[in-house]
Amino acid sequence: MRRTDLPSRTCTVARALAVVGDEWTLMILREMFLGTRRFDAFLRQTGMSSHLLSRRLKKLEAHGVIRREPYSDRPLRYEYRLTDMGRDLWPIIITLKQWGDRWLSDEASPIEIVHTSCGQLTQPHLTCPVCGAAMTARDAVPHLSQHFQHERQHAGRQS
Secondary structure (H helix, E strand, C coil), X not given: CCHHHHHHCCCHHHHHHHHHCCHHHHHHHHHHHCCCCEHHHHHHHHCCCHHHHHHHHHHHHHCCCEEEEXXXXXXXXXXXXXXXXXXXXXXXXXXXXHHHHHXXXXXXXXXXXXXXXXXXXXCCCCECCCCCCECCHHHCCCCCCHHHHHHHHCCCCCC
């Protein structure tokens, strides 16, 4: 499978990766969740080239993950805001943060999460929306649609 095939796959993981599946895009999202809004601040905080940052921001905007809002008329300048679609990526960024804290950190987490409703430090986790129990990979079994099963059975075959 080629990267250019990802957006047309049945699997929504593949399709999501086509939108947000590179390290620079994830760094932009991290920055947005940390409150970064302006181009120069993204450059400073990520160390990306301006060309690469511009391309990633345009892609996120084209897919509806972020939107541009003017903050200055003279000269015209924009800041970037997460849309509802973009805010729904928060659990992914938090899960990556927690995985990194557990497996890649030599010291305490550089970012702590405070739950605004209760004011307490927390470690968000996945729960079942039906019963409320915590969930891990050991607590779930995938069931594939027929279309996805067919696509997987024919993966790599020449037409």
